[in-house]
Amino acid sequence: MIEKNIPNKLFPVRESAYKGLFFILGMKTQDNEFLLGIQKGNIIVHIGTFSKGLKKSERNSLIEAINKNQNTSEHDTVSIEPAICVEIYFKTIVDNQLVDPNFHSFQLNLNWYECTWDRLLLDNNSTNIQGKITHPDKTIWETPFINKESYISYLIQVSSYILPFLRSRALTTIRYPHGVPGESFYQKNCPEYAPSFVNTVNKDGINYIVCNDSPTLHWLGNQMTIEYHVPFQTVESNNPLEIVFDLDPPNKAGLPLAIKAAIEMKKIFDKFEIISYPKLSGSKGLQIHIPIIDTSLTYDETRVFTEFIAKYLVEKYPNSFTIERLKKNRGKKLYIDYIQHAEGKTIICPYSPRGRENATVAAPLFWDEVNENLKIERYNVPFVLDRLSNNNCPFGDFFEQTNSTLKNIIVSLKTK
Known part of the structure; x- marks a missing residue:
């Protein structure tokens, strides 16, 4: 035992x-x-x-x-x-x-x-969802074995960590009605049968779900929603509340390239006195989040910064990194995606599972975990739950950061 x-x-x-x-x-x-x-x-x-x-x-x-x-x-x-x-x-x-x-x-x-x-x-559970779960024994992942009951239990246990990143954001989801792997589809429009407690916002003719609370999150889980993708701004603002770099290797074996890029970025950010947060994408790469205080920067302003960082790394390591958008032209290099940080674009939410084998999660990391021993497949649903029971969340103070130096850095970059 x-x-x-x-x-x-x-x-x-x-x-x-x-x-x-x-x-x-x-x-x-x-x-x-x-x-x-x-x-x-x-x-x-x-x-x-x-x-x-x-x-x-x-x-x-x-x-x-x-x-x-x-x-x-x-x-x-x-x-x-x-x-x-x-x-x-x-x-x-x-x-x-x-x-x-x-x-x-x-x-x-x-x-x-x-x-x-x-x-x-x-x-x-205070939301009393138990009686509303349909087919709780339905298998979502075979290995590790996770059925719908276990999956919604996961959402309950991570709700206090994932909700701050879902709250007030127009949500795009990916649903797997028959489990993972299996047929899946993107969903932006809130279905007409959604219960009254589910909040929505209409943007460009699309009635997006806004997941502000646990009942909505658990209802989404019951709909076999596996992936949660969020924009960089809230529904109340046109400016981003975070900068995110997507470090996209050519394949799973290319994770060391993402680790190398992340470590090099950390060196730059430390010199600029910028607090940054790494996370696994849950697929094949890494993403680096940088909080912005009070949505004080526009997307045009953040583009000055993200483009500078990406081009600097490509210039320093031309055989490792690229900003080439066409996959066929990237070869075996890691793509530093700074274009993705823009209005209307989305990123996988911290703690969202992925529709991948092994039930991997877009898991927040401590910087000392970003090393040669990092393995994406290790950070799956059971491991993340066990890790949270013994450790604090690496993103726990995310919304307390100001990164007040960003504004001056961008002003300086504009003058060059």
Whole structure:
């Protein structure tokens, strides 16, 4: 049995109790406490013990069943294979353990493998989407195995990280109605059947979804929306709130070129006192985000900066990088895409999954992760969740940055 860290922030203390479905893993004979487990991915997690809430007859029946089916007995602990399912009320989860668990009922018609971490999250989700999920067992990715229930659980767990980058932006999505890989289609127009809580904005005759909150994000997940692409500006502004460089290698094997370009960019940005944030595209390259304070620059102004950086790197490393737009003329060079940063263009949102094998994610990175050991396939849905449970988000202070030197740098570049 391997224990996985469970982030406490998903179950903040509240007045009403949480409830969940768990299975019995055994009992502690000395304390008359029963061990609870839950399925997290392919791993059985020990999530606490309980003794309160049982009637005498229920306690005696449970003890009898455990003793009859025990497979190991060590010290004062008797263990059994998962089989007996129970519903438990609890206050929160701290250090991977239920706080103040109380027995509510046996769930005799439930199979133990239905007692999952994903179901626990969905059952206790404040948006109450559980009853609205259609075909929760539908497979989205075969490897790693992720069904719709697990996928929407992912969206719940990353909602506080992804929503700041979705909020107030006209959303373009890619849906995979039959899973990944499979048939997919872009969607810009909000469908007529969307619920009333889904906000929209009309731009150039297109009624875009604006994903401002968790209910909208979870509804999109239920629509098999896998990729979330956002423009660089909000619906309230014509100016960008960030600069993004797209480092596009010729193929997956070209990731070292993207790493090289990113490191060289970081050197320049540090000299300019510019705070930048790298992320994996989730496909084959890297993207570098630079926040702009108060949308204080126009696209024409940011183009002066992005063009300068791109051309400088191409001039310094002509055999490695290019700004040639036609793929057939790039050869084996990395394309530094500064043209993409423009009004009407979009970029994959941080923490958005990609419609790729292995369930890869457009994962934010710390700069010290951008090295020769970086592997795109490692940063998939399960890994990103595990990483967030043990580390802060690399983009956590993104919207606190001012990058006040940008304006003067661009003014200086214009005069050259």
